[in-house]
Amino acid sequence: MxxxxxxxxxxxxxxxxxxxxxTHIQGEVDRCPSCGVEFVxxxxxxxxxxxxxxxxxxxxxxxxxxGRGMVxxxxxxxxQEPERKDLKEEAEKEQKEREKALREEFSVLVSRVGxxxxxxxxxxxxxxxxxxxxxxxxxxxxxREVDPAVRSMRECQEMLERSIADRLERDIMYLEGLAEVxxxxxxxxxxxxxxxxxxxERMSAQDLAGALDxxxxxxxxxxxxxxxxxxxxxxxxxxxxxxxxxxxxxxxVREPRKLLNEAREAxxxxxxxxxxxxxxxxxxxxxxALPDMLAVELxxxxxxxxxxxxRGKDVTTMIKVLKDAGVSMKRERYGEALERLTxxxxxxxxx
Numbered sequence: 001m002x003x004x005x006x007x008x009x010x011x012x013x014x015x016x017x018x019x020x021x022x023t024h025i026q027g028e029v030d031r032c033p034s035c036g037v038e039f040v041x042x043x044x045x046x047x048x049x050x051x052x053x054x055x056x057x058x059x060x061x062x063x064x065x066x067g068r069g070m071v072x073x074x075x076x077x078x079x080q081e082p083e084r085k086d087l088k089e090e091a092e093k094e095q096k097e098r099e100k101a102l103r104e105e106f107s108v109l110v111s112r113v114g115x116x117x118x119x120x121x122x123x124x125x126x127x128x129x130x131x132x133x134x135x136x137x138x139x140x141x142x143x144r145e146v147d148p149a150v151r152s153m154r155e156c157q158e159m160l161e162r163s164i165a166d167r168l169e170r171d172i173m174y175l176e177g178l179a180e181v182x183x184x185x186x187x188x189x190x191x192x193x194x195x196x197x198x199x200x201e202r203m204s205a206q207d208l209a210g211a212l213d214x215x216x217x218x219x220x221x222x223x224x225x226x227x228x229x230x231x232x233x234x235x236x237x238x239x240x241x242x243x244x245x246x247x248x249x250x251x252x253v254r255e256p257r258k259l260l261n262e263a264r265e266a267x268x269x270x271x272x273x274x275x276x277x278x279x280x281x282x283x284x285x286x287x288x289a290l291p292d293m294l295a296v297e298l299x300x301x302x303x304x305x306x307x308x309x310x311r312g313k314d315v316t317t318m319i320k321v322l323k324d325a326g327v328s329m330k331r332e333r334y335g336e337a338l339e340r341l342t343x344x345x346x347x348x349x350x351x
């Protein structure tokens with residue numbers, strides 16, 4: 001015999017509470033038996049998952065059982081497709097405009113850097129690092145890597161401007177020292193001080209070429225006013241630099257260094273004529289020993305260059321430096337050739 005309770009339960013579809021009075025209701029009814037409020041039951045459309053065939057509400061974006069996404073409505077896809085295309089075209093247009101602007105900037109930077117290199121070279125300012133940046137920028141440009149090429153040229157311009165500015169500051173300090181020497185000698189120190197003021201004014205106006213020319217003329221004026229002071233100190237500094245570079249190649253510099261010390265003592269005593277004579281003698285002493293040593297070192301450098309190239313290294317800068325060394329050697333400018341060889345070995349260490 002069947003249970004009457006079981007028969008009653010088979011007719012019950014669901015249970016809920018009246019939203020108005022809270023009465024618990026069983027089964028599908030149109031109104032609350034307690035308060036009489038009418039119920040409106042909305043039918044929710046269902047979808048069937050094409051993968052696992054599970055039923056789900058019609059507004060589902062993905063299957064709750066297997067997770068598969070539902071296909072977008074065709075009108076929505078048709079609306080989004082042109083939008084995506086427009087965004088892509090806009091991005092491509094912006095990229096092309098940016099590349100065009102970078103290429104234009106690169107040309108402008110080249111037009112600025114060239115004169116700066118020439119200016120620095122004309123005033124014996126070291127451009128080794130700047131030339132290295134130029135080589136790097138050119139290499140990047142050939143690879144069509146415009147952005148890093150422009151950055152390299154920017155760095156090169158800043159480097160050159162900074163080197164020139166540093167040189168000017170050193171020269172100004174030097175002239176100020178000469179003005180003091182001229183004052184003690186009873187010479188026209190005010191003329192040198194005027195050169196210093198004019199140089200600073202040109203620097204403020206970003207006229208680097210004018211400032212360097214002003215300093216150069218100031219040195220000539222100072223030499224006239226202070227006798228042999230400037231010439232003697234330039235010879236002394238030249239010998240000192242030559243000795244330091246020669247020591248890097250293990251050249252015997254005992255005699256030139258002795259002359260350097262004697263020149264310094266003469267300068268300390270105010271005998272600038274003797275100071276200049278001793279410094280010049282020291283340079284001549286070294287220049288007599290340099291040609292043979294330089295010939296050997298140039299051959300070694302050439303072989304090192306070939307070895308580096310065979311290993312696939314970028315030797316662009318090294319080639320230029322070695323070429324400059326060879327030119328200086330032929331012109332019998334042994335001090336310059338020695339400096340270029342020193343630069344060559346510095347570049348070699350960076351490989």
